[in-house]
Amino acid sequence: MRRSTASESRQPGPPFDAPAARRLRTALGMGPEHVAYGLRASYGLTYVTPDLVLGWERGLSTPSGPEVTALAGVLWCSSGDLAGRPRSLREHRLARGLSAEDVARAVGLEFVAYAGMEESDTWRGTERQAALLAGLLELTLPEFVGITGRxxxxxxxxxxxxxxxxxxxxxxxxxxxxxxxxxxxxxxxxxxxxxxxxxxxxxxxxxxxxxxxxxxxxxxxxxxxxxxxxxxxxxxxxxxxxxxxxxxxx
Known part of the structure; x- marks a missing residue:
């Protein structure tokens, strides 16, 4: 099994449903120490402690993409079961499994310009680019208005x-x-x-x-x-x- 590197584990992850993670753990009769052990032993996340697991469940921190995948394995569920509702441009992109380069290319933006929009959470594209973005990310109208800052x-x-x-x-x-x-x-x-x-x-x-x-x-x-x-x-x-x-x- 491929083990996540430290740099991968620090990458921002998709939206995370913290209450769902707690419910799934308790339904399995596991304590946070059991989850932490599983993440260390089976997925090579040697830094994970019971306190970190509790931090995820309480919304004090958010697991990265590789951490969510590993956590789903320990909890015998799919990554989708741990997914929260996307709230930002970046989270909507991650929920669709797209890279920032993919989105920038599809809507006709320079990568640096698009990355800056994700970083500031402020959409500055044209009307046509906004329409392309909405179609690519399959946004509902409320989601579109929200992530474009309107x-x-x-x-x-x-x-x-x-x-x-x-x-x-x-x-x-x-x-x-x-x-x-x-x-x-x-x-x-x-x-x-x-x-x-x-x-x-x-x-x-x-x-x-x-x-x-x-x-x-x-x-x-x-x-x-x-x-x-x-x-x-x-x-x-x-x-x-x-x-x-x-x-x-x-």
């Missing part, structure tokens, strides 16, 4: 839309979310109505004191992006679900 601006626009007295901001939202106009208008209208049901006063702007405006208004505004995706998901036509469904990048 979510804070989207939240701001959605709050402004639901609390405004008059015009909605369909065009501004459409610049961030590649959705056809009809479902986008329907979603924004539904958000406004839902917000109005929660408060008798509709302020001109979100000022951080929404909890005092009415029952549930503050929590609604705090979770406005989540509410937006939920409303879109309830619409009958889900062609918007992936970037490109509304002609994005064309």
């Amino acid at each position: 979510e804070p601006r989207l939240a701001q626009l959605l709050r402004s839309t639901v609390t405004a007295r008059r015009a909605t901001r369909v065009r501004a939202v459409a610049r961030l979310v590649p959705v056809d106009r009809r479902p986008l208008e329907a979603a924004l209208k539904a958000l406004r109505e839902s917000y109005r049901e929660r408060t008798a006063v509709v302020p001109d702007r979100y000022d951080g004191a929404a909890d005092e405006r009415g029952d549930g208004a503050g929590e609604f505004l705090d979770r406005i992006v989540e509410q937006f995706w939920w409303v879109l998901a309830t619409l009958p036509d889900e062609s918007w679900a992936r970037p490109g469904g509304g002609g994005y990048g064309s």
